[in-house]
Amino acid sequence: MAMRRWVYAALAVARVFCACFALGMIHPDEFFQSQEVMARHVLHGDQQLQRQLHVPWEFRLPTPNRSVLFPALVAGLPYRLMEWLGVTPTGSRLLLIPRLLLCVSSFFLDAALWKCAKALHHPDPMGVVLSFASSWTTLIFLSRPFSNTFETLVLAACMLTLLCMNPHRNLCFQILHPQTLWLGALLAVGFFTRFTFPLFFFPLGLELVRRQDEILQTAFMKKNSQPGVLRRLMRAISIAVQGFISFASCSLCIIVLDSIYFRGMNLPVETVLSPAWLNENLVIAPLNNLKYNMHEFGYKVLE
Known part of the structure; x- marks a missing residue:
């Protein structure tokens, strides 16, 4: 066990080293999905870096294809903190700060894997973590x-919520199910990060319904009874409705955030928060992305 800990420590150092010194570009999206979008807000005047910036088409009006949530969390907030601390933005700092943030966040994946493996009674949780920590995908x-x-982080949070959160806990007269509400909110965050996220989430949603059905049957068995089909169906519908309400509420918050960022940055707060303005200027990035991809698919088919 001690040797495995040393191996993990070495892999952790290698991960940080790769984040700081592996400067080769894997794909332009590494810059176009976060740094290029957010750097313009901290580079002012005639700075050479400002003139070199290019805002990707996915973040341009009139139909932004990506939500600002991911770049704001990964690059925007750290850049603002750097500006608040009086640190001069340079190319290397703008490059490394988001990398270091995600590198640190990646260790959350290690912890999530460990906890999920323990929850599933895996015989070798440390082996699972070492396999993950030594993979090229993790290191690079x-x-x-x-x-x-970011999608990977959100999916790990979903799995942690499903496997490690108390499934028996209910609130508000046993009506609200916190586990379902958290999963609904995480689904919204993942969906607005990448609109394909629901495909990865779908098996977890089915497992949530299965587990809640199992809990219901166990509760009835203790009373030497069996729940009827209608009772089980109502429980499944209750879980689905609560998850949808949580998803819709979180999605609405992100839509308002995107609408203000893309269309109301220079307007008074009372204007951008008015229902009339929001109704005319809503930005639903995943819908725009889906329309774009469907249009491109149709164009290719017609060719």
């Missing part, structure tokens, strides 16, 4: 600001 991709990286 997960310390770079791709939307896929």
Whole structure:
């Protein structure tokens, strides 16, 4: 066990080293999905870096194809903190800060894997973590600001919520199920990061319903009874409705954030928060992305 800990420590150092010194570009999206979008807000005047910036088409009006949520969390907030601390933005700092943030966040994946493996009674949780920590994907991709990286973090949070959160806990007169509400909110965050995220989430949603059905049957068995089909169906519908409400509420918050960022940055707060303005200027990035991809697919088919 001690040797495995040393191996993990060496792999952790290698991960940080790759984040800081592996400067080769894997794909332009490494820059176009976060740094290029957010750097313009901290580079002012005639700075040479400002003139070199290029805002990707996915973040341009009139139909932004990506939500600002991911770049704001990964690059925007750290850049603002750097500006607040009086640190001069340079090319290397703008490159490394999001990388280091995601590198640190990637260790959350290690912890999530460990906890999930323990929850599933895996015979060798440390072996699972070492396999993950030694993979090329972890050492290179997960310390770079791709939307896929953030998607991986959100999916890990979903698995942790499903496998490790108390499934029996209910609130508000046993009506609200916190586990379902958290999963609904995480689904919204993942969906607005990459609109394909629901495909990865779908098996987890089915497992949530299965586990809640199992809990219901166990509760009835203790009373020497069996729940009827209608009762089980109502429980499944209750879980689905609560998850949808949580998803819709979180999605609405992100839509408002995107709408203000893309269309109301220079307007008074009372204007951008008015229902009339929001109704006319809503930005639903995943829908725009889906329309774009469907249009391109149709164009290719017609060719």
